[in-house]
Amino acid sequence: MIQLSYLDYSAVEGKSRLHRLSPKWKIMGMAFVLLLIVTVRNVPGLFLLYLILLALFLGSRIPLKIFSLTFYPLIFAILFIFISGFEPLFILLIFLKVLCGSTGVVLLLATTPYPSIFSFLGKFLPSIFVTALFLTYRSIFILLSVFEETQHALHLRGGIQWRHPWRSLSNVSNAFGHLIIQGIDASEKMYEAMILRGFKDKIHYRGE
Amino acid sequence: MRYALFLEEESMSHIHLPDGVLPIWLWGLGYVVAILVGVILFRFIKREDLTRRLPLLGMMAAAMVLGASVEIVPIAYHVNLTVISGILLGPSLTFLATFVVNVILALFGHGGVTVIGLNTLILSIEGILGYFLFRILWRVLKRLTPAVFLATFLSLLASTLSMIGVVSLGTAHYEELIHQEKKGIIGFEFGKEKEDHQEKTIPGKEVNLKRFIAIVLPLGFIGWVLEGVITSLIARYIYRLRPDLLKLGGNTA
Numbered sequence: 001m002i003q004l005s006y007l008d009y010s011a012v013e014g015k016s017r018l019h020r021l022s023p024k025w026k027i028m029g030m031a032f033v034l035l036l037i038v039t040v041r042n043v044p045g046l047f048l049l050y051l052i053l054l055a056l057f058l059g060s061r062i063p064l065k066i067f068s069l070t071f072y073p074l075i076f077a078i079l080f081i082f083i084s085g086f087e088p089l090f091i092l093l094i095f096l097k098v099l100c101g102s103t104g105v106v107l108l109l110a111t112t113p114y115p116s117i118f119s120f121l122g123k124f125l126p127s128i129f130v131t132a133l134f135l136t137y138r139s140i141f142i143l144l145s146v147f148e149e150t151q152h153a154l155h156l157r158g159g160i161q162w163r164h165p166w167r168s169l170s171n172v173s174n175a176f177g178h179l180i181i182q183g184i185d186a187s188e189k190m191y192e193a194m195i196l197r198g199f200k201d202k203i204h205y206r207g208e
Numbered sequence: 209m210r211y212a213l214f215l216e217e218e219s220m221s222h223i224h225l226p227d228g229v230l231p232i233w234l235w236g237l238g239y240v241v242a243i244l245v246g247v248i249l250f251r252f253i254k255r256e257d258l259t260r261r262l263p264l265l266g267m268m269a270a271a272m273v274l275g276a277s278v279e280i281v282p283i284a285y286h287v288n289l290t291v292i293s294g295i296l297l298g299p300s301l302t303f304l305a306t307f308v309v310n311v312i313l314a315l316f317g318h319g320g321v322t323v324i325g326l327n328t329l330i331l332s333i334e335g336i337l338g339y340f341l342f343r344i345l346w347r348v349l350k351r352l353t354p355a356v357f358l359a360t361f362l363s364l365l366a367s368t369l370s371m372i373g374v375v376s377l378g379t380a381h382y383e384e385l386i387h388q389e390k391k392g393i394i395g396f397e398f399g400k401e402k403e404d405h406q407e408k409t410i411p412g413k414e415v416n417l418k419r420f421i422a423i424v425l426p427l428g429f430i431g432w433v434l435e436g437v438i439t440s441l442i443a444r445y446i447y448r449l450r451p452d453l454l455k456l457g458g459n460t461a
Contacts, residue, residue, distance in 0.1 A: 004316075034321055037228040041385060069317045073226040080229060082419045083375070083382055090386045097228025102317035109315045117315070128258065129307070135266030136273070136308045143270045173438045176275065176287065177445030180296070183267035184453065190263040201259055 004140065006063050010110040016060040018107075023116040026108055033104040037097050043089060046096035053103040062110045070102040127202040134203045135190075139183065146182045150175045225327055225374070227320035231381035234374070238326030245329065246307070249300040261301060268293045269305040273312055291360040291439050292446075294335030295342050296453055302335035303328070330371050338363040346456060356443040360436040368428045372421055382415045 011019075018026070033049070040046055057067065077098045084090040108117070114137055122130040154160055159171040250258075268289075275287040294302040310327045313319045319327055341359035349355050446453055 007316075030321075034227060038232055038322060072316075072318050073320070077226055077229070079420060079423065080382075082423050083415055083417060084386055085416050085419075087386050090382070093385060094229055098226040101227030101320055101322075105315055105321060106317045114315075128262075129304070131262060132265055132269070132304055132308045133311060135263055136269040136305075136312060139263075139266040139270035140273055140312075143267065143274055147274055169434075169437060170441055173441030174445050176271070176289065176438070177442040177449075179274070180268070180271055180289075180292065180442065181446060181450055181453075183271055184264060184296075184450070187263035187267040190266075191260065194263070201255075 004144070006066050007069075007106075007110050008114070010062050010066065011113045014060065014062065014111060016111070018056060018060040018111045021111075023112045023120055026112050027117065027120055030104050030108045033100065037100050037104075041093070043092050043096060046093065046100060049100050050096055050103065053100060053107060057103060057107050060107070060111055062107070066106060066110055069106050070099060073098045073102045131201065131203050139187070139190075142186055143179055143183050146186075147175070147179055150178055225320055225323040225330075225371075227322050229320075230323060230326070230374070230378045234378055234381075235320075235323045235326055238323060238329060238374075240325070242307070242325035242328045245332075246303060249303050253298075253300040258301070261297070265297060265301050265305050265308075268297055269308045269312075272305065272309045276309075276313065276318065287438050288334065288364075288435055289439075289442075290331055290334035291338030291342070291356075291363050291435070292442050294337075294339040294363075295356075295359075295443070297335070299336040299339050302339065303332045306332040306335055326374055330367050330374065333367040333370055334363045337366055352443060352447055352454075352456075353440045356440040357436040360439040361432045364428070364432040364435055368424065368432075372417075372424060375420065376417050379415050379417065386415070 033053070036049055037046075040049065074095060077094050080094050081091050084094075115134070118130055118133050118137070121133070154171055154175060159175075160168045162168075272289045272293055275289040277286070290302070290306065293305055297305060307324070307328045310319060310324045310331065314321045314324055314327075338359050341362055342355055345355035345358050346352070443454065447456075
C-alpha cells in the first residue's frame, strides 16, 4: 500500500510528456492496449507491446519502486500453468498478456491524477458509482494512517510473532476491527462535513 | 514450500482474474450480468439511504482494499473482509462496494480491467451470501462466533466454486490459445474461440481443469478457515465495542 503514495506523487508531480498528455488520450490509449491484449494471440506481438509499455514507463521517469506492482497479477496467472499442462508457449502468452495489462494500468495511474481518471469515468458511469470511487480513494488514505499507527503499536508491543500464531491472528483481527470502527466513525464525520458543504449525490471535479 | 505459500496468499479467497486470459464473450457477459444484478439490487434501496451511506460504503471499500494489500507476516495471508463488509453494509451496498474495490484494484494492477464485471460478481457472492447466511445462522445458533465463522467459510467456498466455474467456461479458449502458437506476428481473432480447436488437438497438450481444481481447492480450504477465524474475531471485537453496528437485536454468547 506504500506504493499508493508513490503513485499519487508520481501522477501529480511528474513532468514527463506522458504526464502532460490529456487524461482523455491516456485513457483511450489504455483502452487500445486492452484491445490488443484481448485480440493479439502470439508471443512476438505481445512481447513488442510489452517493450513499448516498458519504454513508456522508463521514459516517464516513474519511481522504479512502483514497477513491482505490475508483477502482482502474475500470482493468479501462475494457476493457469496447471490448466495448460505446463505448455511453455501458452504460459508465456498468458504471462505477457497479464504483464501488458498491469503495466498499462499502473502507467496510467502513475501519470494521471486519480480525480482526472474518475471524472472521465463519470461520463460513462452513473454519478453514484463515481462518487463512491472518489470517497473510497479518499478513505484509503484516512484508513492507511490509522492502520499504520495500529501496525506500529502492534510491532512495538510484540503483537505479531511467528512463535505465537494464534495470538498474532487475534491481534491482527482486533487491529482490523479497530480500523473498521475508526472508519465508520470517520465516515459519519465525513458525511456531516459533506452535507455542510452542500453535497447532493454528486462530487463535482473542477479539473487541474 | 516458499512456492506453496506464495500461491496460498492469493488463491485462497480473493482470486482476481487478470486481463487477456478469459474469452471475450465470457468477460463481456460478466459485465452484462453485473449491470443487471446491480440494477436489481438497487431497487431495494432508497436513494436518500444510499446517499447517506455512501461515506460508510467508501470506508468499507477502502478497508477491503487495505485488507487485500496488507500481509499478515507470520501466516503469509491477505485478508478479504468481504463478509464483514456484507454484514455491516447489507447486500445492495456490498455489491457497489465490491465493484468499487475491483475498479481500484484493477487500477493498481491487482486484477484485470476487462474482467471487473466477473470479479465483482465473484467477490460480491462472498459479501451478499455472507450477509444472508450470517442472519440465518444467527437466528438458529444465537452465538456470534460460530455464526460468523460458518457464514464466512460457506460464502468463500461458494465464491471459489463460482471462480472455478468461470475459469472452466473458458476451456475452449485456452485450448485454442495452446494450439495456435504458429500463427503470424499479430493475429487478430474476434469471437473465434470455438473454431476447429478439436482438429488441432495434440495429445498431452489438452487443458487440464482437474489439476487446476486440485491446486485451488486445498489451498482454498486453508483460506476459508483463516478468513473465517479472522472475520469471527473482527466481529467479536466490533460486538464488544459497537454492538449496534451488527444489528443483532438480541443477546449473544
